[in-house]
Amino acid sequence: MIENLQRILKTAWQGLKRNGWLSIACITMITLSLILFSSMLLFNYISNSFINVLKSKMDLSIYFQNNIPEEDVLKIKDELLKNDLIDSITYTSKEEALKNFEEQAKYNPALEQALNLVGENPLTASLNIKAKNPKDYDKIINAINNSDFKDKLLQIDLTQNQRIINRMNTISWLIKIVSLVVIGLLVFLSFIISFNTIRMAIYSLREEIEIMKLVGANNWFIRGPFLLEGILQGLVASVITTIIFTTAILIFGTKIENFVPGSGLAIYFWSHFWFIFFWQTVFGIFLGAISSFWALRHYLKI
Amino acid sequence: MSLVYFKNVSKSYNGNLILDDITFSLEPGEFVVLVGKSGVGKTTLLKMLIRDELPTKGKIYFNNQDIGKFKPHEVAILRRKIGFVFQDFKLLSNKTAYENVAFAMEVAGYPESTIKRDVPEVLKLVNLEHIADHFPYQMSAGEKQRTVIARALIQRPELILADEPTGNLDPINTWEIVKLLIKINELGTAIILATHDKEIVNTLGKRVISLENGKIIRDEKEGKYII
Numbered sequence: 001m002i003e004n005l006q007r008i009l010k011t012a013w014q015g016l017k018r019n020g021w022l023s024i025a026c027i028t029m030i031t032l033s034l035i036l037f038s039s040m041l042l043f044n045y046i047s048n049s050f051i052n053v054l055k056s057k058m059d060l061s062i063y064f065q066n067n068i069p070e071e072d073v074l075k076i077k078d079e080l081l082k083n084d085l086i087d088s089i090t091y092t093s094k095e096e097a098l099k100n101f102e103e104q105a106k107y108n109p110a111l112e113q114a115l116n117l118v119g120e121n122p123l124t125a126s127l128n129i130k131a132k133n134p135k136d137y138d139k140i141i142n143a144i145n146n147s148d149f150k151d152k153l154l155q156i157d158l159t160q161n162q163r164i165i166n167r168m169n170t171i172s173w174l175i176k177i178v179s180l181v182v183i184g185l186l187v188f189l190s191f192i193i194s195f196n197t198i199r200m201a202i203y204s205l206r207e208e209i210e211i212m213k214l215v216g217a218n219n220w221f222i223r224g225p226f227l228l229e230g231i232l233q234g235l236v237a238s239v240i241t242t243i244i245f246t247t248a249i250l251i252f253g254t255k256i257e258n259f260v261p262g263s264g265l266a267i268y269f270w271s272h273f274w275f276i277f278f279w280q281t282v283f284g285i286f287l288g289a290i291s292s293f294w295a296l297r298h299y300l301k302i
Numbered sequence: 303m304s305l306v307y308f309k310n311v312s313k314s315y316n317g318n319l320i321l322d323d324i325t326f327s328l329e330p331g332e333f334v335v336l337v338g339k340s341g342v343g344k345t346t347l348l349k350m351l352i353r354d355e356l357p358t359k360g361k362i363y364f365n366n367q368d369i370g371k372f373k374p375h376e377v378a379i380l381r382r383k384i385g386f387v388f389q390d391f392k393l394l395s396n397k398t399a400y401e402n403v404a405f406a407m408e409v410a411g412y413p414e415s416t417i418k419r420d421v422p423e424v425l426k427l428v429n430l431e432h433i434a435d436h437f438p439y440q441m442s443a444g445e446k447q448r449t450v451i452a453r454a455l456i457q458r459p460e461l462i463l464a465d466e467p468t469g470n471l472d473p474i475n476t477w478e479i480v481k482l483l484i485k486i487n488e489l490g491t492a493i494i495l496a497t498h499d500k501e502i503v504n505t506l507g508k509r510v511i512s513l514e515n516g517k518i519i520r521d522e523k524e525g526k527y528i529i
Contacts, residue, residue, distance in 0.1 A: 007408050018396040211392045214354065215453065216381035217409035219374065 004221070012228035022201040023233065029197040030237035030284050031244075033190035038245060038280050040183040045268050046256070047175050060129040060137055062144060063154040073125050076149050080129065083143060085136040090128040097123035124154055135169060191287060198230065198291035202299070209299045219300045226296055230288030237288075238281040245269070245276075303366060305330045305461060305492050306351065311360035313346055320346055322516040324360070328494065330460065333487045335503050336496040337527055338513035344496040347513075348463045352384050353377050365460075382410045385454025385491075389466035391446045393438040399425065399449045400434040406453045420456060428452045428482060444475030451482055461492045468499060476502070503527035
């Protein structure tokens, strides 16, 4: 048994070495497949974080009438926090609102003038609400409209946010579906190409397989080295892919970060290095072994 | 007990009858020459004996076992008991002479120590020890054919099938191969030699089975090539 395994290992190694060009062609194709596969993992992450960045920029503001005391506003804030849909609420007092406004007005003489004209602080206290899930802003607005403190409110930033919310939801859904379909198609195509390359490699060795059969080798004795070769090719391809990705992340990581701020692609890559490497290797080995097994089936019939 | 027994064997491809009602037997240690024109079905007959082809009708027995009923692993074992020498050599192109011969032992599960002992011996027997590490593309036709014979011999088969083994060889190499086959037969291995080389047949003076139009037309001890 052990002797047989040793022989299979030896034969596989010889096959890789002595059919150099075929091995290189197969490894190249599997590598391309794996690059697509791992790009899928990373792209999926980037698009998710891109959507999350956009979503985190959404919020809902409610403005209180000028005569509402601060304690009431804070009470309302506490009450709202009991709502499961709400993630966080930031309170901005009249004074803080003025300060912020003055800060902005510094660069805009017209605003500064307007403020001076009014004389007193025209701004109101407000609560800035962030939902746990952007889809729920509608429900939160409804809840606010039906609450007891509705008449204490001056305004809810409703219409504008509604539009953004809807668009955001559509876009994120679209990005996900389109990217999944495109990537799924690419992975499938690369799988077919790898499979065909391996099949052609085995086709070119069909005479050898025939001879092995005529000399009295049983099917597993013939299949073993080919499967192992496929597995080794998958493994080598995975290592090459990892080297390519590592280099790419080292060189382009910061550029991608600029393009999609807050994506943290490099951080994600390093923290998930072994996760990506594992699945990529599993996929590579699966591709190599399954292709070899399938391609051999035809030649091993007696 | 016969080593080989063909019982009313017929073979047709797409309705074309190649072999028609072939019946003959072969005793252990016998040397039989199978003659007939090219395309008469000699190769098909030999291929059926290692179950590379199946008969359309009839049965083939090896050591009294119906090989038509063999399962795949039994077919593999059958092929280890019958050495096959092909006209086109059928050597593994990415293995050296030594490895080609050793491969036949590896498939049969011989331990490495036995392989290391036997392969050089057999290579010596066929006079190839000096090119043991050559690949097929580095060998002459005669050297290739002797490698094939070494591979057929290594498993100590009960029977060697030689299908036009000299078809691709010059006269000098041809006689070397024929002498080698005689030597192997003298050591106790039965041989079926398929050929259309009149000179070989007439010089050998062994049993001759003549095929014509898919039928056995003559089966003589110490026969001649008459077609």
